[in-house]
Amino acid sequence: GAGVSQTPSNKVTEKGKYVELRCDPISGHTALYWYRQSLGQGPEFLIYFQGTGAADDSGLPNDRFFAVRPEGSVSTLKIQRTERGDSAVYLCASSSTGTGDYEQYFGPGTRLTVT
Amino acid sequence: ILNVEQSPQSLHVQEGDSTNFTCSFPSSNFYALHWYRWETAKSPEALFVMTLNGDEKKKGRISATLNTKEGYSYLYIKGSQPEDSATYLCAFRYNTNAGKSTFGDGTTLTVKP
Numbered sequence: 001g002a003g004v005s006q007t008p009s010n011k012v013t014e015k016g017k018y019v020e021l022r023c024d025p026i027s028g029h030t031a032l033y034w035y036r037q038s039l040g041q042g043p044e045f046l047i048y049f050q051g052t053g054a055a056d057d058s059g060l061p062n063d064r065f066f067a068v069r070p071e072g073s074v075s076t077l078k079i080q081r082t083e084r085g086d087s088a089v090y091l092c093a094s095s096s097t098g099t100g101d102y103e104q105y106f107g108p109g110t111r112l113t114v115t
Numbered sequence: 116i117l118n119v120e121q122s123p124q125s126l127h128v129q130e131g132d133s134t135n136f137t138c139s140f141p142s143s144n145f146y147a148l149h150w151y152r153w154e155t156a157k158s159p160e161a162l163f164v165m166t167l168n169g170d171e172k173k174k175g176r177i178s179a180t181l182n183t184k185e186g187y188s189y190l191y192i193k194g195s196q197p198e199d200s201a202t203y204l205c206a207f208r209y210n211t212n213a214g215k216s217t218f219g220d221g222t223t224l225t226v227k228p
Contacts, residue, residue, distance in 0.1 A: 004158070031214065042119075042204055042218030043159075056215050091159070101147065103161040104216070 002026070004107035006092050012113045013082055021077040021110045025094030031055075032075050033104060034067055035091040043091055049075060082114045119207045121219035128195050129227050135191045136222040138205030142186035146210040150179055150190055153221070154201040162190075162203075195226040 005024045013019050025032050031050055035043035045059040049069045057067070064082075069075040079086055089111050093104040120139040128134050140148065150162040163172040168183040176193045192199055202223045206216040 033214075033216070035218075040220065042121075042206075042220045043216075045215050045217065048214045050214065056212060058215070093159075100213075101164050101166055103164060104149070105161070106151075106158040108158050 004092055004094055004105050006090075006107040006110050008110060009108065010111045010113075012115060015082060015084060015114055017082050019079050019082055019112065021079075021090050021092075021112070023075045023077070023092030023094075023107060025073065025075070025092070026105055027073075029094035029096050029105075030072070031095045031097060031102075032069060033093045033095075034075070034077050035093070037089045037091055037109070046077070079112075082112075084114050087112055087114045119205065119217050119219040121203075121205060121222050123222060124220070125223040125225070127225045127227065130195060130197060132195050132226075133191070133193045134195055134224065135189050136203060136224075138188045138190070138207075138219055140186050140188075140205070140207040141209070142184060144209040144211055145183045145186075146208040146213045148181055148183075148188050149206040149208070149216065150188070151204040151206065152201045153204055159204060192224070195224070197226045197228050200224055200226050 007022045033048045034046040037043045047057045047067050052072045064080045067077045089109040091109045093106045095102040095104045122137050148165045151159040153159040163179045165181040170181040172179050178191045181188045202221040204221045206218045
């Protein structure tokens with residue numbers, strides 16, 4: 001079946017602008033995760049959804065970052081007043097459950113560049 | 116702050132060499148340890164999920180071991196091939212928040228033909 005998809009694949013925006021990044025998880029996966037990866041580092045946890053609700057948003061760096069998953073499937077990561085430090089690859093992953101012996105399936109990422 | 120450390124940061128080997136790298140994680144509150152392979156321009160791919168102390172898992176030429184008491188896992192690649200070139204990431208999940216993964220910075224392996 002289809003894997004995790006993310007759009008856009010690349011996004012260039014000017015400092016101060018608003019951006020939305022979309023993630024389509026694998027159908028039927030209840031858990032969805034957002035990570036941010038900077039060059040030379042591992043993925044950094046941002047937020048994790050179980051169904052429609054954010055089970056853990058402790059990784060969101062500040063109140064400019066917000067994510068939703070209104071119907072328990074597609075999720076959107078929203079960044080307000082972008083800063084150059086927000087430039088990174090944003091990865092989305094999904095799993096059939098958020099606990100237990102699960103595997104996370106990752107999308108290809110969205111590369112965000114803030115100029 | 117949860118520290119997950121991977122070493123070495125990078126590794127260059129010849130085709131046919133066997134190699135291994137390390138993931139270190141907190142020895143308390145362990146829930147699971149994941150290994151991923153991330154090839155350039157592709158999505159990270161799950162290799163192993165390890166949950167029990169002493170676990171050993173194998174997939175083809177790649178295997179992994181787990182020691183939760185001392186807080187480390189080894190990933191082994193036997194007879195490296197150029198297609199094994201990738202960044203290998205480990206991710207730790209702790210038992211008070213099992214949905215959240217903390218990743219190391221990865222080991223980048225380059226296998227020369």
